Amino acid sequence: MPDNPQTQKEQPRRRQARGERRIAQLLEAAAQVFCTTGYTAASTNAIAREAGVSPGTLYQFFPNKEAIAIELGDRLMHEMRDAYGEALAPVDPATPLEEAVGAAVDRFIAFNTDHPVFFALMHGPDMPGGITDAHDQLHTSLIGRVEGLLASLVPDASPADVTRTAHVCLGIYKAGLELVLTHEGPERAAYVQEIKNVLTRYLEPLVGDRIGQGRAGSAARVTPGITRTAPPGTSA
Amino acid sequence: MPDNPQTQKEQPRRRQARGERRIAQLLEAAAQVFCTTGYTAASTNAIAREAGVSPGTLYQFFPNKEAIAIELGDRLMHEMRDAYGEALAPVDPATPLEEAVGAAVDRFIAFNTDHPVFFALMHGPDMPGGITDAHDQLHTSLIGRVEGLLASLVPDASPADVTRTAHVCLGIYKAGLELVLTHEGPERAAYVQEIKNVLTRYLEPLVGDRIGQGRAGSAARVTPGITRTAPPGTSA
């Protein structure tokens, strides 16, 4: 053991440009297969076939099936960090709640429609051990951001309450996302609006008396009654 | 084919009392295994072992693994129909929204904690084909009940809107259920209250001006601010 110069990590593998290309190719293929069949049902042979390479080639770049999902999740998390940094970083203490929620939801939805794998891996079923850790990391990071936003909206609230509220918000979003992804066109837009309504109405009493908006006034502004169809100018 | 007296169903199997007992035993074992490992990861041998019988005995009562989950879902659906009939059948046009939602949520939660398998099978991942049909049936039935309740609350709403709202309500509940099941004691009770808050606040603007309750008044009554801890006398 001590004769090994690197105590823990062993990456003496010098990747060539070709190898990096194969890795990207394999991850893309894995995303495709995971999306359609889920993680457990996806076979490594199917991933290799989808990528147009042999099983042996796949295992030259990934030690096992789990590592593929982990690497995929890792890359996804980095892209998500960027997207969610934009979405949640500026707390905007002056913008109305409805706008803030709407903008955040729109960005989340956009990310998930751009990367369908994310949903497949999150709602993935029996993720054996290690993957759950990798996604817990992402989930915790998300919760942290929502907590920060909530704390700035509701300064006088115990941390436990903020954490719980953050979990509820994320749960609402995830449930709504499932509904959004199973619909198309105007119906999808309608569900997006419903997510915003649910979140806004849920958070409205919490932010209470904010800068310039009375409660009743804003409550009446949140698309009264059942949302008719899609609000104008959402994604166009 | 025409020589068979029964055109479609073939159940010439005369079950003895022992057989019925075994079936119940096997379903109970299957519920246990599905709960802990999920559907796909659960092996029929493990189910048989849990039930204390041999694999061959299992296949004397179920043609395949899928049939076990379907039969389990069927029995669960019947119990659920009863429970949800109680919870949603009386629309109670006079009871305040908060109470109606609270009662419905409490019963749903009670059912799910009594039958953890249901959650495992619903959020089950890759349910091969037939099972999804069986659960779609249940899901549709549930949606129908929620639709009926909503239609009575919001008479002047298009069917499409009612359907969408029902889906949103069920989605909220399912998301909340996941949070509830992952917590214990007072924290769990707090999440239950949050589900009620979310649903009540979401539906409040829709039911609009009902019999005797002003909007602002009821809005203020929905546990103002972030819920502190557990409401008194929920499950004790």
Added chain:
DNA sequence: GTGAAACGCGAGCGATCTCTCGTGTTTGCC
């Protein structure tokens, strides 16, 4: 040019899972 290492292949090993089959035991009916 040459040698070492990265890349690529695909048959197949070992493990696992669903489901079958031959055989023996128990139950219900006459």
Added chain:
DNA sequence: GGCAAACACGAGAGATCGCTCGCGTTTCAC
């Protein structure tokens, strides 16, 4: 008591999947 059918067993057939291994090809530093 006797017989047919239901019940019970457990080894293993058949299929699949994760992953390996031996060998050939390409790339790159020198």
